[in-house]
Amino acid sequence: MSDSAHVPAGDDPVRAFLNDNSSLRDAPGPYFGEFGGRWMPESLIAALDELTETFETAKNDPGFVEEVRELNRTYSGRPSLLTEAKRFSQHAGGARVFLKREDLNHTGSHKINNVLGQALLAKRMGKTRIIAETGAGQHGVASATAAALLGLECVVYMGAADTRRQALNVARMRLLGAEVIPVEAGSQTLKDAINEALRDWVANVDSTHYLLGTAAGAHPFPALVRYFHQVIGDEAREQILEETGRLPDAVCACIGGGSNAIGIFHGFLDDRGVELYGFEAGGDGVDTPRHAATITLGRPGVLHGAKSYLMQDEDGQTIESHSISAGLDYPGVGPEHSYLHSIGRVSYEPITDAEAMEAFELLCRTEGIIPAIESSHALAGAMKVGRRKVEAGAVPDEVVIIANLSGRGDKDVGTAAEWFNYLDAEGQGE
Amino acid sequence: MTTESPTNHAVPTGSKAAAAIEKARGEGRPALICYLPAGFPDAQTTIDAAVAMADNGADIIELGIPYSDPVMDGHVIQAATVQALAGGFKVAQIFDIVRGITERCDAAVLVMTYWNPVLRHGVDEFSRKLAEAGGAGLITPDLIPDEASEWFAASDEHGLDRVFLVAPSSTPKRLTEAVSASRGFVYCVSIMGVTGARTSVATTAEGVVAAAHAAGAGRACVGLGVSNRSHIEEIGSYADGVIVGTALVAALRDGGVEAVAELTAHLSGRKDQPA
Numbered sequence: 295m296s297d298s299a300h301v302p303a304g305d306d307p308v309r310a311f312l313n314d315n316s317s318l319r320d321a322p323g324p325y326f327g328e329f330g331g332r333w334m335p336e337s338l339i340a341a342l343d344e345l346t347e348t349f350e351t352a353k354n355d356p357g358f359v360e361e362v363r364e365l366n367r368t369y370s371g372r373p374s375l376l377t378e379a380k381r382f383s384q385h386a387g388g389a390r391v392f393l394k395r396e397d398l399n400h401t402g403s404h405k406i407n408n409v410l411g412q413a414l415l416a417k418r419m420g421k422t423r424i425i426a427e428t429g430a431g432q433h434g435v436a437s438a439t440a441a442a443l444l445g446l447e448c449v450v451y452m453g454a455a456d457t458r459r460q461a462l463n464v465a466r467m468r469l470l471g472a473e474v475i476p477v478e479a480g481s482q483t484l485k486d487a488i489n490e491a492l493r494d495w496v497a498n499v500d501s502t503h504y505l506l507g508t509a510a511g512a513h514p515f516p517a518l519v520r521y522f523h524q525v526i527g528d529e530a531r532e533q534i535l536e537e538t539g540r541l542p543d544a545v546c547a548c549i550g551g552g553s554n555a556i557g558i559f560h561g562f563l564d565d566r567g568v569e570l571y572g573f574e575a576g577g578d579g580v581d582t583p584r585h586a587a588t589i590t591l592g593r594p595g596v597l598h599g600a601k602s603y604l605m606q607d608e609d610g611q612t613i614e615s616h617s618i619s620a621g622l623d624y625p626g627v628g629p630e631h632s633y634l635h636s637i638g639r640v641s642y643e644p645i646t647d648a649e650a651m652e653a654f655e656l657l658c659r660t661e662g663i664i665p666a667i668e669s670s671h672a673l674a675g676a677m678k679v680g681r682r683k684v685e686a687g688a689v690p691d692e693v694v695i696i697a698n699l700s701g702r703g704d705k706d707v708g709t710a711a712e713w714f715n716y717l718d719a720e721g722q723g724e
Numbered sequence: 725m726t727t728e729s730p731t732n733h734a735v736p737t738g739s740k741a742a743a744a745i746e747k748a749r750g751e752g753r754p755a756l757i758c759y760l761p762a763g764f765p766d767a768q769t770t771i772d773a774a775v776a777m778a779d780n781g782a783d784i785i786e787l788g789i790p791y792s793d794p795v796m797d798g799h800v801i802q803a804a805t806v807q808a809l810a811g812g813f814k815v816a817q818i819f820d821i822v823r824g825i826t827e828r829c830d831a832a833v834l835v836m837t838y839w840n841p842v843l844r845h846g847v848d849e850f851s852r853k854l855a856e857a858g859g860a861g862l863i864t865p866d867l868i869p870d871e872a873s874e875w876f877a878a879s880d881e882h883g884l885d886r887v888f889l890v891a892p893s894s895t896p897k898r899l900t901e902a903v904s905a906s907r908g909f910v911y912c913v914s915i916m917g918v919t920g921a922r923t924s925v926a927t928t929a930e931g932v933v934a935a936a937h938a939a940g941a942g943r944a945c946v947g948l949g950v951s952n953r954s955h956i957e958e959i960g961s962y963a964d965g966v967i968v969g970t971a972l973v974a975a976l977r978d979g980g981v982e983a984v985a986e987l988t989a990h991l992s993g994r995k996d997q998p999a
């Protein structure tokens with residue numbers, strides 16, 4: 295039984311921060327307001343301490359900062375472009391929509407920012423092996439890529455159900471030299487892959503770094519993963535000022551665990567006039583049990599090491615999430631997002647599968663860009679925000695919105711073909 | 725409320741777990757702590773199996789609350805808790821199960837639980853109900869003392885034992901914190917890993933116990949990978965108690981309450997070998 299009858303928090307957000315000049319940037323953890331912390335077995339605390347120390351030292355080491363910057367520039371292809379989506383904008387009430395093109399990064403999404411940084415930290419700690427969880431396979435592919443580049447052994451845990459749905463990404467990881475272990479436990483999806491990766495980490499912590507893929511989990515992961523993704527927001531802020539001479543009215547991102555979102559939001563957290571929107575996976579709709587709208591309908595709890603909003607039943611058992619987008623199909627969310635929700639700095643709203651797929655198709659046909667279905671939630675959100683502003687009386691082409699195009703949609707072509715009935719009865723193309 | 729004393733084996737006021745361990749010490753043997761997940765395969769079987777364990781030499785019963793994301797558990801216990809949840813187990817049943825056991829035997833009953841079910845239930849309310857049911861306290865595998873302020877208050881208020889874990893990876897500073905935070909005993913994780921029967925006791929176990937004793941633990945008990953009488957004799961030479969889980973769960977799964985009784989009698993040394 296879900297908590298969906300529970301009134302969503304944040305209807306009356308605390309707006310005190312608007313009159314408060316204190317910075318929201320660089321929140322160090324372990325706590326973000328009442329959220330965050332380390333709700334973890336004692337066996338792993340020493341490893342979390344070691345990672346915290348290594349990270350704090352590294353980010354103050356100009357050599358490390360330069361190493362990350364060089365890999366970003368010469369390997370990932372940063373800075374990523376900011377593209378104005380002029381034809382797509384007509385579907386956002388005429389507001390000017392700019393796309394932050396994380397889809398153009400090597401491996402096709404923002405995930406590469408975090409895996410390169412963490413793999414470098416793993417090497418600094420003298421670890422020879424990385425483990426990772428993956429849902430659709432994007433973080434697994436990125437982790438396998440970083441491991442190949444830096445000469446680390448790589449094991450990826452993936453729900454058995456997901457390995458069947460994403461067979462091509464399994465092959466991709468194996469091509470890159472990673473071992474993929476299907477997880478048969480529980481619901482055989484992302485959260486169970488995380489459980490299994492944690493069990494591996496407990497047993498192999500001396501040799502192994504757990505390369506967590508999102509800005510969630512126990513301290514220092516939320517602050518650490520955000521740090522490596524901050525480049526998205528920093529670049530976007532500079533680029534929009536250059537293109538338009540002003541800050542945007544709104545920044546939109548999709549939220550699963552929330553790493554791409556926290557990365558782009560961070561650049562604008564202290565620009566109090568910039569509205570920030572996180573779009574959660576609404577699945578079949580938040581009036582049904584099939585969704586992944588964690589902040590919209592969840593309650594605070596602890597899962598995978600952090601206190602944060604969580605989809606859970608009245609007994610504290612985790613509820614399985616549902617989304618057409620495997621990357622957003624997670625019943626938890628990063629603790630900094632829970633905090634930004636609690637103080638009203640970021641608005642979190644659900645986008646249904648149908649709304650996301652409409653935006654997916656629109657971007658393909660108006661801009662010649664195939665977005666990831668995850669990112670399509672941000673696009674659908676940008677359409678809503680633009681229309682709302684214009685309906686409220688704003689002059690359309692004076693409204694500036696940035697949507698984080700967190701990944702490309704090549705991996706989603708099969709899902710999209712099925713959704714739009716592009717396949718005949720035999721599952722073949724027309 | 726008194727916590728673990730560095731110098732002696734005095735029983736903190738009202739600590740059922742400490743009293744059970746000291747009773748065993750008085751008889752010249754390590755305490756035997758036997759684990760089963762609640763509601764596997766159903767509540768009544770849990771009660772019957774727990775009473776059978778107590779009747780065959782268990783000093784403390786450890787009842788696990790089935791949880792959707794048991795990161796410290798291996799395959800056998802995972803499978804049992806998945807079955808319990810699929811069978812409709814609800815957290816509120818734990819209080820009736822504890823009461824059902826404490827009414828029928830003298831063993832101390834500790835509940836082993838991941839933290840979110842307690843948090844969702846309300847830490848104080850959960851503690852009050854557990855104390856009313858005759859429960860001794862909680863073993864908390866994913867709650868470290870750093871995050872436990874609410875649990876400190878509730879366990880003090882309701883007179884419950886709080887058993888924190890220490891591991892081979894724990895630093896001396898963390899060991900000292902866990903020992904002073906614990907009441908009843910300190911749970912020494914024998915090996916870096918998850919629950920599951922192993923053929924031999926990890927060599928790391930003795931070091932963890934020695935470190936816990938050095939940090940002031942009056943009672944240090946060893947769990948993870950303990951499955952037979954020879955393990956218990958070995959661990960009993962340096963620890964104050966021994967915790968057996970997976971082997972008992974497998975016995976219940978394969979042979980029901982009778983097999984649990986027989987294995988417990990073997991573990992406690994009352995019978996030579998299980999059939």
